[in-house]
Amino acid sequence: MIAETVCSAVSAAGLGIAAVTAYRRRFLAAVRVAAYALVPVGLVMTGVVKWLADTAFSPTAWAGFGVLGLAWLLFMITRAVERRRGGTRGQRREAEAAAEHGPVAPGASRPSLGSSASRPAARPSGSSGTPAKGEDDFSDIEAILKKHGI
Known part of the structure; x- marks a missing residue:
C-alpha cells in the first residue's frame, strides 16, 4: 500500500515537472519527462510493485x-x-593427444635456442655474402633477443 502511494506521488511530481517544462516551450523535453513520470504508475497497475514489495519483505x-x-x-x-x-x-587430454601426434608442420625449421657461437651460420647456396631476404628479416629480431639475453 505504501509503495503504491509513493509511486503515485512520484508520477504526480513528474507530471508537474513536465507541465512546467512545457510552459517554458520545451515540448520535446516535456514529453520525455511525462513518459518517465508515467512509468511508476504503469508498474503499480501491472502489479510489479506489489510483487517487488512482497519479495523485499519475504525471508524466504x-x-x-x-x-x-x-x-x-x-x-x-x-x-x-x-x-x-x-x-x-x-x-x-586434448592437448596431450595433440602433442602425441607430433608437430603441426614437420617440414618447418626448429627455433634456435642456443647461443650463436654454438651453431653454425647457415648461408643459402649461391649467395655472395649478403643474407637472403628471409634471413635478413629475422636478424633484427635475433639481435634484439640477444641484447636482452633471451
Whole structure:
C-alpha cells in the first residue's frame, strides 16, 4: 500500500515537472519527462510493485537470494581453480593427444635456442655474402633477443 502511494506521488511530481517544462516551450523535453513520470504508475497497475514489495519483505526470498549468491561464488571459485591448473581434464587430454601426434608442420625449421657461437651460420647456396631476404628479416629480431639475453 505504501509503495503504491509513493509511486503515485512520484508520477504526480513528474507530471508537474513536465507541465512546467512545457510552459517554458520545451515540448520535446516535456514529453520525455511525462513518459518517465508515467512509468511508476504503469508498474503499480501491472502489479510489479506489489510483487517487488512482497519479495523485499519475504525471508524466504532473501534466503533464495543467498543461495543464488552462494552458487555464483562456488562457480567463480571453480573457474579460478580451473584456470590456475591449466584447464579441465578434457582440455588437458586434448592437448596431450595433440602433442602425441607430433608437430603441426614437420617440414618447418626448429627455433634456435642456443647461443650463436654454438651453431653454425647457415648461408643459402649461391649467395655472395649478403643474407637472403628471409634471413635478413629475422636478424633484427635475433639481435634484439640477444641484447636482452633471451
